[in-house]
Amino acid sequence: MKKKLSPAAWVATLCGLGFLTGAPGSLGSAVALVLYLFVPIPWPGIVAAAALGLWASQVSASELGAEDPAPIIIDEVVGMWVSLWALPVSFSLPAFFLFRILDILKPFPICTAEKLPGGLGIMADDVLGGVLCNLLLQSFNWVIWGRGWLRGLFS
Secondary structure, X not given: OOOXXXXXXXXXXXXXXXXXXXXXXXXXXXHHHHHHHHOOOOHHHHHXXXXXXXXXXXXXXXXXXXXXXXXXXXXXXXXXXXXXXXXXXXXXXXXXXXXXXXXXHOOOOXXXXXXXXXXXXXXXXXXXXXXXHHHHHHHHHHHHHHOOOOHHHOO
């Protein structure tokens, strides 16, 4: 008989979706993208999800017996929402791919955030990856389309 998921694991694994695939991080990011496209999450909602994720990932990691268990995907959801925040919808797919690249490669300073203990480390690397992704895409948007040299070509 399978053990039922605790409320924390239910949140951390996104209702058990984290157990369904060999690429749970990509699945969590894709689910976050679809949710965000249908219901854009305001920043207070992202902060609330991060706080909930911090608790859920801390408890679930202990229950699952690992430092950062792959089925925990609430961190990818929050990181993806941070990546998408205040970006035009047309940047959704680039945000998805850039966030996944940053999450997999974990360049500095993301790699240092991952080493924080417990739920903080689980959440922090993805939130920081989301911030970096968002800053890169916001900068690109501003340079190319905002005041950048291509603005006149497409207006």
